[in-house]
Amino acid sequence: MAGGATTAEHGERQQDTSGPPRRSGLLGRLGPRRPHAALVLALALLLLAGGALWLLYxxxxxxxxxxxxxxTGVLTQAQVREAAEVPVGEPLVSVDTDAIESRLLRKLPRIDSVEVTRSWPHGIVLKVVERTPVLIVESTGNGGKYVEVDAKGVRxxxxxxxxxxxxxxxxxxxxTGSQAASLRRFGGDRLVREAVRVAGELPNAVARAVRTVKVGSYDSVSLELGDGRTVEWGSGERGGAKARALTALMKAAPGARHFDVSVPTAPASSGS
Structure with a gap:
């Protein structure tokens, strides 16, 4: 008995010869199935991606x-839709919104800006901002028609x-003379923008009464009001100071027929 193996030692030898320890419980049951679970997950993701592509396209x-x-204001909704050329019937996700915006701005100059967005699941939304005319120019050689000019000087x-x-x-x-020099130096488009600049600086009460804005040169812009009164404005520079001077001058001399604010620090009025 002294030289024989004990029951505990015999059990240890049996465990030593049985190879790597076996996994038990939940861990043992899930271990061999991991490759199968990964395959199932990959197939599920593939099906999900395929379904999403099918849904979109x-x-x-x-x-x-x-x-x-x-x-829209002047333009009609039908005009905008026709110019936009939205591909009705095509997948919404593939619609080129930038191309639609470019077409609208090119075909309809009255549009100042446009926002093109998708409205899922079936719509395209066109939000248009039209240009607002601040001046009109008589079109020469075009049957007495007029060209609208916006606040950016765009005809x-x-x-x-x-x-x-x-x-x-x-x-x-x-x-000829100084006016010709001004025209050569600044160009007709720049002089139009100066007139627009002056119109934008006018006091509200005056702006509502202006009938004509005359441009003789860059430094010679004048106004004719609906009641026959006139204003010598000068250049488009220092417009805020000129507007304040004109407002004060009209209050101080309500019977005057002509006002000169070309030098806003020394405004003058005349006539009665």
Missing amino acids: GSRWTHVERVSVSG FATVSEALRGVPVLELALSR
């Missing part, structure tokens, strides 16, 4: 069915009649 559920337009549309409440821009530019 193949399914009729996400194709363009309608085009909504907002913000964007031709109309058959002068718009009520919008001053007429008269370019009284001589081809």
Whole structure:
């Protein structure tokens, strides 16, 4: 008995010869199945991706069915839709919104800006901002029509009649003398922008009464009001100071017929 193995030692030898220890419980049951679980997960993700692609490109559920337009005033919604050329029936996700925006700005100059967005699952939304005319220019050689000019100096549309409440821009530019030099130096477009700049600086009460803005040169812009009074404004520079001087001058001399604020620190009035 003394030289024989004990029961405990016999059990240890049995464990030593049985190889790596076996996993037990939940860990043992899940271990051999890990490759199978990964395969199932990969197949599920593949099916999900395929389903998403089908939903976006193949399914009729996400194709363009309608085009909504907002913000129009002079333009009609039909005009905007026609110029936009939205590909109705195509997958919504593949619509090139930048191309639609470019087409609208190119085909309809009256549009100042436009926002093109997708409205899931079936729509394209066109939010339009139209240009607002601040001056109109009589179009020479075009049957007495007028060209609308916005606050950026952009000539964007031709109309058959002068718009009520919008001053007429008269370019009284001589081809000789100082006026010719001004025209050569600044160009007609720059002089138009100066007239727009002056119109934007006018006091509200005066702006509503202006009938004509005359531009003789860069330094010679004058105004004719609806009641026959006139204002010598000068250049478009120091517009804020000139507006304040004109407001004060009109209050101080309400019966005057002519006002000169070309030098705002020394305004003058005349006539009665």
